[in-house]
Amino acid sequence: MKIKALASAMLVASVILTGCQHHGPAPGGANGYPSGPVTMTAGANPGSGFDLTIRAVVDALQKEHLVDVPLPVENRPGASGADFLATMVEQYRGKDDQISVTSLSMMINELRGKSKYGYDDVTMIARLMTEYFVVVVRADAPYKNLNDVLAAIKSDPARVAVGAAHDDEAPFDLLVSAAGGQPSSVHYVTHEGGGDQIKALHDGGIAVAIGGVSEFIATVKSGDLRALGVLAENRLPGLDIPTAREQGLDVTLANWRGLYGPPDMPQGAVAYWQNVLRKMVDSPTWKQTAEKSQFTTTFMIGDEFQTFLAKTQADLATALKEAGR
Numbered sequence: 001m002k003i004k005a006l007a008s009a010m011l012v013a014s015v016i017l018t019g020c021q022h023h024g025p026a027p028g029g030a031n032g033y034p035s036g037p038v039t040m041t042a043g044a045n046p047g048s049g050f051d052l053t054i055r056a057v058v059d060a061l062q063k064e065h066l067v068d069v070p071l072p073v074e075n076r077p078g079a080s081g082a083d084f085l086a087t088m089v090e091q092y093r094g095k096d097d098q099i100s101v102t103s104l105s106m107m108i109n110e111l112r113g114k115s116k117y118g119y120d121d122v123t124m125i126a127r128l129m130t131e132y133f134v135v136v137v138r139a140d141a142p143y144k145n146l147n148d149v150l151a152a153i154k155s156d157p158a159r160v161a162v163g164a165a166h167d168d169e170a171p172f173d174l175l176v177s178a179a180g181g182q183p184s185s186v187h188y189v190t191h192e193g194g195g196d197q198i199k200a201l202h203d204g205g206i207a208v209a210i211g212g213v214s215e216f217i218a219t220v221k222s223g224d225l226r227a228l229g230v231l232a233e234n235r236l237p238g239l240d241i242p243t244a245r246e247q248g249l250d251v252t253l254a255n256w257r258g259l260y261g262p263p264d265m266p267q268g269a270v271a272y273w274q275n276v277l278r279k280m281v282d283s284p285t286w287k288q289t290a291e292k293s294q295f296t297t298t299f300m301i302g303d304e305f306q307t308f309l310a311k312t313q314a315d316l317a318t319a320l321k322e323a324g325r
Helices: 004-009 049-063 081-090 104-111 147-153 166-178 193-203 215-224 265-280 284-293 304-321
Strands: 038-042 073-075 098-102 123-138 161-164 188-189 210-211 225-230 256-262 297-300
Touching: 038 049, 049 073, 049 098, 049 123, 049 193, 049 215, 049 256, 049 265, 049 284, 081 104, 081 166, 098 104, 104 166, 104 304, 123 147, 123 166, 123 193, 123 215, 123 265, 147 166, 147 225, 161 166, 161 193, 166 188, 166 210, 166 304, 188 265, 193 210, 193 215, 193 284, 210 215, 215 225, 215 284, 256 265, 256 304, 284 297, 297 304
Parallel strands: 038 073, 038 098, 161 188, 161 210
Antiparallel strands: 098 256, 123 210, 123 225, 123 256, 123 297
16 A cells, blocks of 8 residues: 555664764864854644644753754744744745754655645755654543544544644545545544643543654653544554554554755754764754654655655655545
């Protein structure tokens, strides 16, 4: 299936185990770069995957003393990152003091016509990680597994509100399609990330949510939420969550996340951040975060990163077409 091909492109062909690499100290940029603050932006609300990622990067860079200038974090939510992507392209061209986090959402937004910009309109700096999607409900929800949810949606879509960021609709569409349903019938309620989804689940605004494992892992482990299924090939270490495949749904899909800068970002600044980030992903602080948040470090830069982006976008376009979206 093309779904498998997409997951393969994202994990098998591109995983680099950073612990097996040796990196020297990250050199400073030309002319003393950076000489002032560099704004680190999440194009989504606090508690979202974007937010958790950019804050993990800043935390590791500062705790490991890899960057000695301020790294203020800003949340600029809107259309799963598409709004800030437009700002980056249209307002910050050529700047060296703006960095943002992105993911599969950048591709989905462009493919679905929600954004006129994509990865080739900005400076892609580095891929950092891969994590899987998970479907969660309240602990007292009547749904015991993925098939219960999908059967309810197939029977009466309007009665099952599914909380998802725009980009997270795609993996849920694939589940619905695999169960013989119509993705176009799903009643989605848009949320910018896990923090908003968790609140909506408790308030009763949604019945089900889908997002990255890192967005829900704390509430699942505490018993506050219940995970119905993860879109991974195998169960994730330390988490007793059945895969979609175990439930008869042959869907595996992972999300990548990385950092980008404005179009025409000075090459010296790009090289600086690539070197610093290469060292960061080998640091104890980053490795502890990765273990806690259940994501896999998949560091990538340069031509390899560009090849990955092109292949993944092509595979994603095919998968979305097969799902009727």
